[in-house]
Amino acid sequence: MTPIEKEDYMEPRCLLCEEPYGAEAQVKPVPQQRIMEKVDEYMSRRDYAGVERHLLYWLEEAKLGHDQKGELMIRNELIGHYRKVQDRAHALTQAEAALNLLDEIGFEGSITAGTTCVNAATAYQAFGENDRAFEIFERARNNYEAIPSLKPELLGGLYNNMALTLVSLKRFDEANELYRRAIETMANAEHGALEQAITYLNMANAAEDEKGLLDASETIDACLERAETLLNAPGIPHEGYYAFVCEKCAPTFEYYGWFAVAEELNKRARTWYERT
Numbered sequence: 001m002t003p004i005e006k007e008d009y010m011e012p013r014c015l016l017c018e019e020p021y022g023a024e025a026q027v028k029p030v031p032q033q034r035i036m037e038k039v040d041e042y043m044s045r046r047d048y049a050g051v052e053r054h055l056l057y058w059l060e061e062a063k064l065g066h067d068q069k070g071e072l073m074i075r076n077e078l079i080g081h082y083r084k085v086q087d088r089a090h091a092l093t094q095a096e097a098a099l100n101l102l103d104e105i106g107f108e109g110s111i112t113a114g115t116t117c118v119n120a121a122t123a124y125q126a127f128g129e130n131d132r133a134f135e136i137f138e139r140a141r142n143n144y145e146a147i148p149s150l151k152p153e154l155l156g157g158l159y160n161n162m163a164l165t166l167v168s169l170k171r172f173d174e175a176n177e178l179y180r181r182a183i184e185t186m187a188n189a190e191h192g193a194l195e196q197a198i199t200y201l202n203m204a205n206a207a208e209d210e211k212g213l214l215d216a217s218e219t220i221d222a223c224l225e226r227a228e229t230l231l232n233a234p235g236i237p238h239e240g241y242y243a244f245v246c247e248k249c250a251p252t253f254e255y256y257g258w259f260a261v262a263e264e265l266n267k268r269a270r271t272w273y274e275r276t
Contacts, residue, residue: 032070039055048084059071072102075101079120113140114154118140118157130165131169134166137161152192156199157195159182160198163176167209176206183199191235198227203219224261227253238272243268246265246266247265247266250265
């Protein structure tokens, strides 16, 4: 039996129960770690309604407690949730609310700002709003590139996602330049070979979109060969993320007729999942 949580039966605090007029509002932080632990618990049961109910409850608590940092965290989670359940209207509403909150908090130039922009842009990308997605990705790029100590996987992931959007906009030269930057950046990340492999497969798809399957066949084969080599690179832990990447890459190899490679990748993923 699923336990009942207080957000299932309690309303957020009364809007009238505020500090005296003229007093500076006190911040009452929401328990971010506990909120995320509960999200993980709901997700483990694929209880998407529970995830939404839980996050919306704490969103109101964060707003009433003047906890803008907590509110931003929750809105970021809601963007991802609504994207996952294909709720376009709510995903984009949360995306814009999160972007506006960044301006209010004054977080521009931070990792948090970059990550929020990536989340928002990815939502717009997922629902085919590519012009708006690219605009927000540019904002994310301005934030990330200004941080010298930024983890390369964050910057590489951004370049990869921006390139996908540019392909959708038929801006292929710009997309390929960003793919190259993603590959160079991920060379500095721990086990970055997996992300590089994904990028090479994206480049194969971009070549087909630009030139057609026949004219792009040589480029496609070169990208697939490089991706296969990277997925077989020594020293990569064959753990959960590796299984996820194998499962993600297999359909592209299969699409281009590399059936043996696709089967091997699916086998590696199955072996991991069966073991766990």
